[in-house]
Amino acid sequence: MITKIVLAIGGLFVAGMVLLLVVFGWSSSNAQQTNGECSMLIIERKIEPANAATEHRRACMASRG
Template sequence: MRFVAVLFKLVLIGAGAIAALGVAILGVAAWTHSNVAKAHGTCEMRIMENAIEQDKSSEYRRACMKSHGYLMTGDCFVRSFSTASCFVPRWAVWIEKIDF
């Protein structure tokens, strides 16, 4: 009977640890998304302030986002998209990115 109680406590502790890890991962994802949107907004403002032409704005946006530490995903590069969701942090090594 005592073994079952100890086993039950270990299962509860393990479930709590897994839940805490899940919350931490969700927190990091939300924080990263917020920072990408903020950096993208900053780059958009620079494009408007400097009156950069439409055909040059995507190259400027990519360079600006790179200076903030974000690289464009390969899929968005091929399709010529330039929204905030097209940029990911450099540390996300598992995502295909364009770095030039």
């Protein structure tokens, strides 16, 4: 009986860790994709000064969450 409880708690812990890793992986992937899209917009719009490009990227990233 105690063994089943310990295994159930261990299984829940492992499942929680896997879920946490999946969520963080998806979030990181989404941020990288958004950063790439914003970088492409800077290139397409030919925003030259570094400070203007930085402000544009910051505004673009903020608008996309």
